[in-house]
Amino acid sequence: MNFQRTVFFVSDRTGITAEHVGKTLLTQFPDVNFRKRSLPFIDTVEKAGAARLEINNTALQEGRRPIVLSTLINEDTRAEIATADALCLDLFAGFISRLESELGLESSHALGLSHGMGNEVAYQIRMDAVNYTVSHDDGVSTDTYDRADVILVGVSRTGKTPTCIYLGMQYGIFAANYPLTPDDFVDHALPKPLVPYRAKLYGLTIHPERLTKIRSERRPGSRYASLENCRFETRAGETLLRQEHISILDTTTKSVEEIAISILYGAGLSKRIES
Numbered sequence: 489m490n491f492q493r494t495v496f497f498v499s500d501r502t503g504i505t506a507e508h509v510g511k512t513l514l515t516q517f518p519d520v521n522f523r524k525r526s527l528p529f530i531d532t533v534e535k536a537g538a539a540r541l542e543i544n545n546t547a548l549q550e551g552r553r554p555i556v557l558s559t560l561i562n563e564d565t566r567a568e569i570a571t572a573d574a575l576c577l578d579l580f581a582g583f584i585s586r587l588e589s590e591l592g593l594e595s596s597h598a599l600g601l602s603h604g605m606g607n608e609v610a611y612q613i614r615m616d617a618v619n620y621t622v623s624h625d626d627g628v629s630t631d632t633y634d635r636a637d638v639i640l641v642g643v644s645r646t647g648k649t650p651t652c653i654y655l656g657m658q659y660g661i662f663a664a665n666y667p668l669t670p671d672d673f674v675d676h677a678l679p680k681p682l683v684p685y686r687a688k689l690y691g692l693t694i695h696p697e698r699l700t701k702i703r704s705e706r707r708p709g710s711r712y713a714s715l716e717n718c719r720f721e722t723r724a725g726e727t728l729l730r731q732e733h734i735s736i737l738d739t740t741t742k743s744v745e746e747i748a749i750s751i752l753y754g755a756g757l758s759k760r761i762e763s
Contacts, residue, residue, distance in 0.1 A: 492521040494546050498539060498558040498569055503528040509579055510557035530560065536568035543572040610660070610761040617656035617663075617760070624664035625649055630681035633664060638755050639685055640665040641729065642692035643721040644712075645702045647739045647747055651692075654748045660760030661752070673724040678732055690755050691729040691736040692747070696722050698740045 497506040503526045514522050527539045546554050556576040560566040570576050584595050623629055640648040648665035655661035672679050696718040703713035711717050729736050735754060739747050
């Protein structure tokens with residue numbers, strides 16, 4: 489049986505944590521069609537009251553209680569949301585109180601320490617890493633690859649760009665990426681800009697059938713997206729990477745998060761910041 493339930497992600501900051509943890513929990517119920525709604529920056533009692541009204545209106549309209557997953561720090565805003573006509577699951581409250589008891593200390597109850605400006609040094613590292621990734625996307629600015637922690641290599645649409653951005657945003661990793669094209673397979677050797685940085689290279693590949701679906705969304709009916717061409721490119725790319733003894737990760741069934749973690753530990757990278 490497949491039915492729909494509305495889920496609210498409520499947070500006093502961006503809601504990234506609530507959404508990430510919440511969506512992971514929801515994947516355990518594949519037969520439910522979850523309608524997801526985010527309510528970020530609920531950092532006053534007044535905003536919490538408005539959010540409660542929205543949640544209650546949804547319960548009234550749909551005839552069933554919504555589910556609320558929250559990461560609210562302030563006790564007053566948390567109490568306001570808790571009175572909503574919903575199943576309210578606070579992802580912080582139980583853990584914080586148990587930690588306070590174990591450590592014999594009261595938590596700071598400060599906002600923004602995870603994804604905001606709570607740690608200015610970590611925030612600056614994060615922004616520097618993302619800026620580096622953006623300016624070194626798709627083989628741009630290869631002359632500054634010496635600053636890279638890792639350089640992802642693979643044919644077009646294997647997940648290089650989103651993975652680099654994730655590595656920068658979450659861990660402060662300086663990640664560049666270089667696309668392998670049919671022209672690169674003629675000489676059966678690494679493209680010249682990559683040769684000095686062989687130790688930093690990490691290869692990505694994907695099943696041809698999956699690749700043609702992804703490329704068809706961008707260029708339907710093109711040779712670029714054809715199954716024949718995708719088979720050629722992935723086979724040639726993998727052959728080249730193996731020839732050069734470069735680690736290869738198959739991204740076919742992996743999320744960006746899984747790809748990033750696999751590279752982080754597979755390449756032995758050191759986090760500049762904790763996610």
